[in-house]
Amino acid sequence: MSSESAERPRRLTRAEAKARTRALVLDAAARTFARKGFAGASVEEIAEAAGFSIGAVYSNFGSKERLFVELLSDRASGQVAEAERILAEQVEAGQSPLLALGRMLTEVADKDTDLGLLQAEFWLYAVRNPAALDTLAARMREPRDALAEIVSGALDPRSPGAGTSPTAVATVVMALFHGLVRQRRIDPASVPDDLFGQALGWLFTGIEADPPPRPSPGP
Known part of the structure; x- marks a missing residue:
């Protein structure tokens, strides 16, 4: 085999080329939506940027x-996968692990500066357009369910709160994460590096100390 053929780059498969295209378009969309907003950004601009x-x-x-929905879902899934790895x-x-997750939040807030803008932008659009709201809710269930699996493993099965719904806890953790990311962008000093980890500690300590409320008896 000649050195020229050895150095020739391998051609991407159809699936690899499609995945690369999608990744480049998502990156371009994130930049464009964050800069111009959902309404102001056009598909033409996104295509050109990609x-x-x-x-x-x-x-x-x-x-x-x-x-836009795929972009938010992709970002959320990536964050859950990173949390699982950490x-x-x-x-x-x-x-x-809680302190490490706290550091993860600060890295997201400080490095992925588009995230808070994207979330706020699409939230405003979605609440004004019920069809979009339903679509976003459906797509965000996947990363929430993945996070619920992590939460399920973190809950002490011997504690009074062992019966707490992992999905409910995952919902609270996601809301806490996104809220603190936005707050750190506004006022970094109010959200120090270890605050998210501390808040998770408070949450799980409370869950493990108190049993979940019993359902109301039927008529």
């Missing part, structure tokens, strides 16, 4: 709204 045709954007996502590493090393 280096593809408008047709490539529509063939992969179908519409601007679906592109927890596994910290438990194996005998360190505090």
Whole structure:
């Protein structure tokens, strides 16, 4: 085999090329939506920023709204996967996973500066458009359910709160995370590096100390 053929880059498969296109479009969409807002950003601008045709954007996502929903879902899924990795590493090393998760929040708030803007932008759009609200809620259940699996493993089965719904806890954790990310962008000093980890500690301590409320008896 000649050195020229050895150095020739491998051609991407159809699936790899599609995944690469989607990733580049999502990155371009994040920048464009954060800068111009959902209403102000056009598919043409996003396609140009990604280096593809408008047709490539529509063939992969179908519409601007679906592109935005996919973007938020992709970011949330990535955060849950990162949280799972951090927890596994910290438990194996005998360190505090909650403090590590606190550091994760500050990194997201300080480095992924578009995240809070994207969440706020689509929340405003979705609450004014019920169809979009339903779509966003459905797509965000996947990362929430993945987080619920992590929460389920973190709850002490011997504690009074062992019967607490992992899905309910995951919902609170996600809301806490996103709220603190936004607050740190507004006032960094009010959300120090370890606050999210401390807040998670307070949450789980409270859950494990108190049993979940019993359902009301039927008539």
